[in-house]
Amino acid sequence: MARTILVVEDEPTLRETLAEALVTDGFRAVVAADGRMALEQFRAEQPDLVLLDLMLPELSGIEVCRIIRAESGVPIIMLTARGSEVDRVVGLELGADDYITKPFSLRELSARIRALFRRTEQAVIAATPSVIDLGGAQVDLAGHRLLRDGREVPLKPKVFELLAVLARHPGQVMTRDQLLEQVWGYDYGGETRTVDVHVHWLRAALEADPANPAIVQTIRGVGYVLRRPA
Numbered sequence: 385m386a387r388t389i390l391v392v393e394d395e396p397t398l399r400e401t402l403a404e405a406l407v408t409d410g411f412r413a414v415v416a417a418d419g420r421m422a423l424e425q426f427r428a429e430q431p432d433l434v435l436l437d438l439m440l441p442e443l444s445g446i447e448v449c450r451i452i453r454a455e456s457g458v459p460i461i462m463l464t465a466r467g468s469e470v471d472r473v474v475g476l477e478l479g480a481d482d483y484i485t486k487p488f489s490l491r492e493l494s495a496r497i498r499a500l501f502r503r504t505e506q507a508v509i510a511a512t513p514s515v516i517d518l519g520g521a522q523v524d525l526a527g528h529r530l531l532r533d534g535r536e537v538p539l540k541p542k543v544f545e546l547l548a549v550l551a552r553h554p555g556q557v558m559t560r561d562q563l564l565e566q567v568w569g570y571d572y573g574g575e576t577r578t579v580d581v582h583v584h585w586l587r588a589a590l591e592a593d594p595a596n597p598a599i600v601q602t603i604r605g606v607g608y609v610l611r612r613p614a
């Protein structure tokens with residue numbers, strides 16, 4: 385369940401280059417060659433981020449940005465022509481989150497995308513209550529503590545961070561790669577097996593019956609999901 389990025393660009397070579405680079409970076413890429421197709425793809429695919437060229441046939445990038453923003457808070461990065469200051473200002477006024485001027489390096493684009501996803505993630509963190517109730521256990525995000533029956537359960541720091549990431553996204557399946565990225569960071573060259581080991585430790589601390597986990601559940605072939613008891 386990689387994050388999906390919609391690439392809206394009428395220039396075929398650039399469009400394909402961007403799509404390939406995104407796939408190499410571990411994203412799922414969907415493409416659109418004009419403004420109308422962009423809106424269709426946006427509504428059909430519900431991407432996690434939109435790369436939006438400004439100069440497009442059918443509907444301009446400005447129009448597309450305005451319409452998408454009216455429907456969704458999805459992060460939008462505008463691709464603008466060199467030196468077009470006006471476009472940049474208009475793009476940001478329309479609610480684009482960032483812009484990048486052509487020609488740009490794929491490395492720079494990749495950095496911008498990651499920065500934007502980090503900001504989005506921080507907004508999720510800011511909107512999460514500081515204590516999450518899991519029935520018999522409470523995750524105290526501000527205090528970095530897990531409580532069971534009112535007592536603190538000692539956890540290794542990474543095990544707590546893993547719990548915190550899962551608890552901020554209840555009901556949402558997180559892949560091992562997403563967990564590695566969010567708990568250990570992009571530059572950690574670790575293996576997904578690390579995640580499984582930490583999940584094992586987390587269940588031992590959290591679950592009433594760690595062999596039959598009710599809270600941190602395995603989604604076979606995908607990753608893990610935290611279920612809050614009803």
Ligand code: CA
Nearest residue numbers: 394437439440
């Ligand atoms: Ca164009």
